[in-house]
Amino acid sequence: MIPYSTQLIEEDDIAAVVEILQSSHLTQGSKVQEFEEAIAHYVGAKYCVTFNSATSALLGAYAVSGISENDEIITTPISFVATSNMAIALGAKPIFCDIKMDGNIDETLIEALITPHTKAIVPVDFAGKPVAIKAIKEIVNKHDLVVIDDASHALGSGINHKKIGSHADMTIFSFHAIKPITTGEGGAVVTDNEEYANALRLFRSHGIVKKQLWNSDMVSLGHNFRMTEFAAALGLSQLHKLDRFISTRDAIANYYDERFKNHKLFSTIYIDEQEQSARHLYPLLLNPQLHCVKEEIFTELQEKGLGVQVHYKPIYQNSFYKQRYGEQRLNTAETFYKSEISIPCHQKMTLDDAKSVADIVLEVIKQYAYRGCTF
Numbered sequence: 001m002i003p004y005s006t007q008l009i010e011e012d013d014i015a016a017v018v019e020i021l022q023s024s025h026l027t028q029g030s031k032v033q034e035f036e037e038a039i040a041h042y043v044g045a046k047y048c049v050t051f052n053s054a055t056s057a058l059l060g061a062y063a064v065s066g067i068s069e070n071d072e073i074i075t076t077p078i079s080f081v082a083t084s085n086m087a088i089a090l091g092a093k094p095i096f097c098d099i100k101m102d103g104n105i106d107e108t109l110i111e112a113l114i115t116p117h118t119k120a121i122v123p124v125d126f127a128g129k130p131v132a133i134k135a136i137k138e139i140v141n142k143h144d145l146v147v148i149d150d151a152s153h154a155l156g157s158g159i160n161h162k163k164i165g166s167h168a169d170m171t172i173f174s175f176h177a178i179k180p181i182t183t184g185e186g187g188a189v190v191t192d193n194e195e196y197a198n199a200l201r202l203f204r205s206h207g208i209v210k211k212q213l214w215n216s217d218m219v220s221l222g223h224n225f226r227m228t229e230f231a232a233a234l235g236l237s238q239l240h241k242l243d244r245f246i247s248t249r250d251a252i253a254n255y256y257d258e259r260f261k262n263h264k265l266f267s268t269i270y271i272d273e274q275e276q277s278a279r280h281l282y283p284l285l286l287n288p289q290l291h292c293v294k295e296e297i298f299t300e301l302q303e304k305g306l307g308v309q310v311h312y313k314p315i316y317q318n319s320f321y322k323q324r325y326g327e328q329r330l331n332t333a334e335t336f337y338k339s340e341i342s343i344p345c346h347q348k349m350t351l352d353d354a355k356s357v358a359d360i361v362l363e364v365i366k367q368y369a370y371r372g373c374t375f
């Protein structure tokens, strides 16, 4: 089975981790800081604060921007549940905005959702494709909000070669095993705002500041959301390979684009000339006449060895959300969910693998040309 995404761990990654395991500090040493400085430098942000996951990083970013009871965030339903869950964890309510057929929030629909309770706009760079950050920032500035970009898919993505992480008030990255680079589990917030960075460091580590000798002081309520030293060593080693990983994924994605161009039964997501995508996912979008046979197509792709997945069921369709907020339906999000299948695209694949994947996809989908849905 070729998974839709997977990690690539090499000998030097392993050596970097072993070196830390044999050292004096497994936690709270200097590797975490070294990794943070390298991430900040790579994306072009002033500060980076790592966490033990992107989920805790999201919670930290929401907390330090003052999101609390009765506040609202405007976000996308086409994401992993953590994006909105962490706002709910602080007592806030996620307001879901519809998307475009590239999987990203529709920036033209955001402003109508703003209320006196709105605190933040939280887009997700779906599959690695940058959101329309310029338009979103104009809305944010006009209404005195913050933009927190969940860029869990998008470390290495950019617009006109200006990296994601240098645009929003705060940007979140994930280092989960199958994200663009990995620390096993891990995440980070990058920002140019020193106050946010200081507050995030307190939030991640018990709210404690060190004073003289044994004296320390707990000044705010915090957690233990710290990254370990060996995770940071793995992350640092992986970061050096990120551009190579992206160019491998990009070559595979470009190959697919070519093979699937102008297909009658499905489309793919176009990356604009001035955009760079980390290519975390390669989504296929089935045309409406195949929506009723998506389960069959998905199953057949799996049986032929492709570890396909669907990204994502709209968050509001989960039972927790239905019980809390009632039934919701956003048209494009619904259509996107019915259309989307992510096929294998990762740095462990060769172009020969990509050719086999494309052959299987075309062969399987061809059979449904005359077995589609009736309207």
Ligand SMILES: *Cc1c(COP(=O)(O)O)cnc(C)c1O
Pocket (backbone or CB within 6 Å): 053, 054, 055, 056, 079, 080, 082, 083, 124, 150, 152, 153, 174, 175, 176, 185, 186, 187
């Ligand atoms: C993976 C992911 C997360 C959660 O990341 P973890 O590091 O697993 O906590 C959040 N948002 C999006 C969009 C993701 O893809």
